[in-house]
Amino acid sequence: MSFMKVMNRILIGLFAVFIGGISILHPLTKDIYFSESENRVLAQMPKFTWKQLASGNFTKEFESYVSDQFIKKGFWTGTKSVVEKAVGKRENNGVYFGKDGYLFERFEKPGEQLNSNVDYMNRFSGKIKGANTFLMLVPTSIEMYPEKLPRFAYTESEKYWMDVIQQLLNPSTTWLNAYNPLWEAKDEPIYFRTDHHWTTHGAFIAYQNAANAMGFQAFMKEDFTIETVSKNFFGTYDAKANDFTVKADKIEMYVPKFDVSYRVEFNDDTQVMDSLYAHDFLQKRDQYSFFLNGNHGKVVINSSVKNGRKLLVVKDSYAHALVPFLANHYEEIHMIDLRYYHEKLDNYIEKETISDVLFLYNIATFSEDPNLIWLNQ
Amino acid sequence: MVFSSLTFLFFFLPLALLLYYSCPKRMKNIVLLAVSLFFYAWGEPIYIFLMIFSAGIDYVHGLIIHKNRMSRPSLANIALLSSMVVNIAILSFFKYADFLVENVNLLFGTAIMPLDLPLPIGISFYTFQTMSYSIDIYRGKVEPQKNPLTLALYVTLFPQLIAGPIVRYETIAKELSNRRFQLDQFAEGVRFFIVGLGKKVLIANSIGGLWFTIQGQELSDLSMLTVWLGIIAFSFQIYFDFSGYSDMAIGLGKMFGFNFPVNFNYPYISKSVTEFWRRWHITLGSWFRDYVYFPLGGSRNGTWRTIRNLLIVWGITGLWHGASWNFVLWGLYFGFLIGIEKLGLLKLLEKMHPFFQHAYLLVIILFGWVLFVFDDLHKGVAYIKVMVGATTNKLYDMQALYFLYTHGVLLVIAVIASTPLLKHLKGKIKRAFPASFQRKAVELLSIGCLIILLVVSTAYLVNGSYNPFLYFRF
Structure with a gap:
């Protein structure tokens, strides 16, 4: 097998494990009702009805459910904030990252x-x-x-x-x-x-x-x-x-x-x-x-x-x-x-x-x- | 559903791939059709019937046109005309009816109620695809598709459905009926998809946030530097968003065995408007060239005819981007400039230093985006006034410096990613390190980069604050 074939297999394997792994872990993880860190009630799995589906509400609610209940949210939040700081971001949602641990709106x-x-x-x-x-x-x-x-x-x-x-x-x-x-x-x-x-x-x-x-x-x-x-x-x-x-x-x-x-x-x-x-x-x-x-x-x-x-x-x-x-x-x-x-x-x-x-x-x-x-x- | 969403990435895509690759070969088209219909129905549960209707109409027209092409040309003509009328009527009804009502009301002082229908997503893309199907059969370029389900698959194929590229039937006709799994093609698809996702989520959304902040403020409070930064940010946002979508579409196509045409080829490195439109949204430009500009006579019938044809084609190209006058003006602006370039400016430009050619193009593009982004022409003009210093706004202020300070790195990344620099660099490295272990290291490194890109993009999606869909008007 040529070298590029091996590389391509590795790439496809990693991609499949990543998207497939998360898609399998998601339903296996218990949903959370209230997030202490965000101080709000999280979206739950919406109830399916044909009416909700036809109006487009079901799919919208399903999308908020997926993003609210995404596994290891802390890890993803942390990753994003580290990357953003590295490229120069100095604020989030109108709140500045100040010196000495201060945040300022x-x-x-x-x-x-x-x-x-x-x-x-x-x-x-x-x-x-x-x-x-x-x-x-x-x-x-x-x-x-x-x-x-x-x-x-x-x-x-x-x-x-x-x-x-x-x-x-x-x-x-x-x-x-x-x-x-x-x-x-x-x-x-x-x-x-x-x-x-x-x-x-x-x-x-x-x-x-x-x-x-x-x-x-x-x-x-x-x-x-x-x-x-x-x-x-x-x-x-x-x-x-x-x-x-x-x-x-x-x-x-x-x-x-x-x-x-x-x-x-x-x-x-x-x-x-x-x-x-x-x-x-x-x-x-x-x-x-x-x-x-x-x-x-x-x-x-x-x-x-x-x-x-x-x-x-x-x-x-x-x-x-x-x-x-x-x-x-x-x-x-x-x-x-x-x-x-x-x-x-x-x-x-x-x-x-x-x-x-x-x-x-x-x-x-x-x-x-x-x-x-x-x-x- | 959009590609840059968690639901797509972690539910739809794994499931679609699993179903597709676990079913027997003769079922693959049916599965892909079902999956595509599900994809469209996710965001447009009602309009899915419109799309199925559209595919059915074109199937019948295609057969009639083909059957009578040689024997009864007049019937073929009528069938082609009917196909065009139906397609354009559907597009016009959903996309341009309210625009017409608005203008009639304005012109005649009437009070006709607008329809207020939501625009079916992707309608401009799939009607253009089906029109090319009928025309190409008429021209004898392709055979009509005998199997209605296969034609339905062509129309609804989810990767290119909502934001292009505009894939002509002839491009994928063979692949529609016969395609094999190829490891290399799939891997190439993964590469395209991840790069596209990164372009959209990491660059377009982040730099788009800057434009969002700037356009949300009172124009009178902004400095000249800020408004320039704003429109530069928008230029990068729309490029990385749009080309990111195309890359994701091409990548997904490859994962399912299709090869779609390239849609963007580093447009911002162009040296003229003519060249820019050969590199920007290539499938749209070539569609208008082959199905509108050439049939009108192109540039073969003298200067005045050429200018007329350019204005027609570019007026419609503008209108294609949205039912509003600013888009028409934006299209005509380019038609006008391309006309001038044809008349001799291009020759003049070529004699100048490349720096001036690039500067000329970039300035034109930036002003073009101002026309594009403001529906309200008054606002666009007011913005341009601040850009050229025709107002009392400050030259620069603290805010502008802050934006530069906090977005400088991102802007540099965007500039680099707008050029083929990284591509060339990879080629150079490969040539500089011919030893096999070195090449392996470079290849491994690039896989590592792709995975990091995928993980970071996911992180941005999980905490997504600003993730707009820009083509709801197309």
């Missing part, structure tokens, strides 16, 4: 939504009487660490747009500056490297700075015992970036040394907790939901502080790390997430005799969240 130039959101807020604060309104916009990590970005990486300046918002803001609303104190503390771990949130420490710095304007005396770091509750947190940036070189983040909890207790109600008493933290989530992918049990339309915190002060927080998930500190200064805190809560808030403020209203968002959510429209109905 690009801040995109805001569109019309930003102006509308400021307008909704201004009209709302003009409507409500007898309560003080505050706005705290928090920068995201990309703004704080330009030196850790890949070369030439571009991103819109958050500072610029925060200044624009401050200019447009109704003067009756107090602007709580989170930018400067965070910038000064940037050498400390104020943001997660692998997640789009700030850390407990970052939130603590913003809390201390807001104290004066909001009219209370902030506690000091010495008033808390700091416990590390997780050392294996891989957040949303990690899920988007698929960068295998990043290391896990840790999550800290500030436990008051002073005497205080809380009762937390979710969505009109459907669920009650006596803690601000949900430890169950530390065993899951979505560990940030450890803070205040994740996203809910409405959360009411009753604390053992008896000063008659009632705070309404209209917010995104950045609030979850900060509100535990505020809970030591207010008798009641009502947290509203406009993505899920769509009732009239001005009536709510009157009914619950709210004394202070705090809008708390990170700048990225604030500039694109379409739900602030619910403030004016």
